[in-house]
Amino acid sequence: MRPATTAKLRANATTIHQLGRRHGLHSFALSTEPGELVATLDPNRSYFDITSFEKDLSSILGALVEVVPRGPGVEVEETEPLNDLRGAA
Template identity: 75%
Template sequence: MRPATEAVLRANAATIHELGHRYGLHHFALSAEPGELIASLDEGRSYFDVTAFEADLTGILGAAVEVVPRGPGMEFEERESLDDLRGVA
């Protein structure tokens, strides 16, 4: 399955935030990598939540999505915040 494009991720920002809330993910940003989102993970949540979110969002969008949680020792390029696009979709 091909990765989700930036346009698809932007257009579905509201869905991303709504679904993310269920899994303890928030403050989404586009990564420099295709189909990759960067997100903050609530305390007490785990990678099981991240992978469940990825699977659900991939099914909704029909394109692969990967999430990189922010944290110590994690370095990545955030291209664009999706926080301001919540009402788009």
């Protein structure tokens, strides 16, 4: 499976945010790497939630998605926030 394109991730921002809330992920941003998102993981969640989110979203989009959680010791370049576009004109 090929990595999700930036355009595909932007076009599915609402889905990403909705699915993310179910898996304890929020504050999504695009990474410099193809198909990679940066997100904040809720404190009561684990890496199992991240991998479950990646699997579910990859299945929905038909493209590979990876998540890098923000945190101490994690260095990843964010290019732009991935805004939830619900209600956008």
